Amino acid sequence: MAKSFVDKIDLCVTSKESLRLDKALTKIIPEKFGFSRARVQQLITSGAVSDINGKLLTDPAGKAYFGLKVSIRLPLPDASALLPEKIELEIIYEDADLLVVNKPAGMVVHPAPGTKNGTLVNALLFHCGSSLSGVGGIKRPGIVHRIDKDTSGLLVAAKTDLAHNGLANQFVKHNVERKYLALVHGCPSKLNTGRKNVPGLVFEPDHRIKISTKIGRHKFDRKKMAVHLDSGRDAITRFFVKKDFVIQGLPVASLIECQLETGRTHQIRVHLHHLRHGIIGDQTYRSQIKQKLNHLEELRPILKNFKRQALHATTLGFCHPRTGRWLSFSSKMPNDMVILHRMLDLQTEKL
Structure with a gap:
């Protein structure tokens, strides 16, 4: 079936240097x-590109002349x-170019083998409908970053090529503000006395903890990521302890704010596991600290019964690709994390 065309762009190469056709056209196509x-x-x-005589130009590496x-x-x-699937979504913001959604825990972002339905993309296809102008030539939402299935919180998706490329560029350059809230085992604020020699760990003047390492695939379990000293991709996370939960003299748990400077797969979870302060409920990166709390009878079921990582994407900020305006969004902790926080509070108050 022949393609239908919706618009036409007439261009003239203005560069006097010898360039590939694809590079020359990318430079002069209007930003809109x-x-x-x-x-x-x-x-x-x-076959969508032709010269003034109607000859098709089908080789991206062909030369473009002045x-x-x-x-x-x-x-x-x-x-x-x-x-498309009719799945209820919590839309925080939406315009013609993009939308911000508050993803619930348990929802996969993008279809993959074994999870072809019930994903955020399926839901967005239904929600957006005809408002999708197409990303990469396909009527689909543009996913420029992901949140793990069992992590909740804010995520931005593009509805146009302009938004997709503009947002992707900001993520590559680390110009996006991303903060998470996590409930973790132990108290990272006590690290000063016990873990000064952890590779990549720095205590900053503003009471923040910075960890800078390389992250790559686990050597033995390919479904996991791990900190490596000599391979992988650079990963930087900053942590700020908002509250410690000390019960019967033991540093049981903490509420921490995590700020991503980079965005590697499982980055926050891997870095906290590296510090031996794994996230409560994380079934993949289990914390060794939990084993030390077996004698705390009332606390044990609280931690054991939380079945997903207590991690929530709470802040998302970026520059709107079309208007240039800075947009910032926030999302409160979901109910399951609020309840866990309260239960830890109650245990602390009993002392």
Whole structure:
């Protein structure tokens, strides 16, 4: 079936240096379209680009010369292979370019083998409907960052190429503000006396704890990530202890704020596990500290019965790709974490 086209862009190459066709066009396409170089390459190879004589230019590596006039026909976005599903969402903000959603714990962000339905993307396809103008030539929401299935909180998704590329660029450059709240085993504020020699650990003047390491796949369990000294990708997290829960003289738990400077897979969970202050309920990165609390009869079931990592994306800030305005959003801890916090408070108050 022949493609239908919704618009046409007429361009003239203005660079006097010798450039590949895809690179030259990426430079001169109006910013309002928000096309990445990969998207331009896709348009070229699909036969959407022609010269002034109507000759198709199908080689992205072909040479573009000064004064070359081209037309780009913009096809209607293809329908997504994923199915829209009517799933209730908590939308924090939405406009024509993007939306911010408060994802519940237990929801997978993107379909994958074994989880083809019930994901955030399926829900967004239904919610957005015809308002999706297409990302990468497909009618789908653009996911520029992810939150683990059992982590709750704020996530931004793009509805247009402009928003997708603009947001992705901010995440790559670490210009996005991301803060999380976590309830963890033990009290990281007590680290000063016990763990000064932990690799990558720095105590900053503002009472924040900074950990800077490399994170890569676990050497033996490929489903897990781990801190490595000589391989992996750079990862930086800052922690601020908001409250300690000390019960019967033992540093049982803490409420901490985590700020991401980078965004590696499982980064907060891995860094806290590295510090031996794993997140309560984390079934993948279990904490050794929990074993020391077996004699606290009333506390043991509280920790044992929390079945997901007590981690919530509470703050998200970024520059709107179209308007340039800084947007900042916040989300309170969900009920399960609030209840856990109160139960720890009650145990502390009994002393």
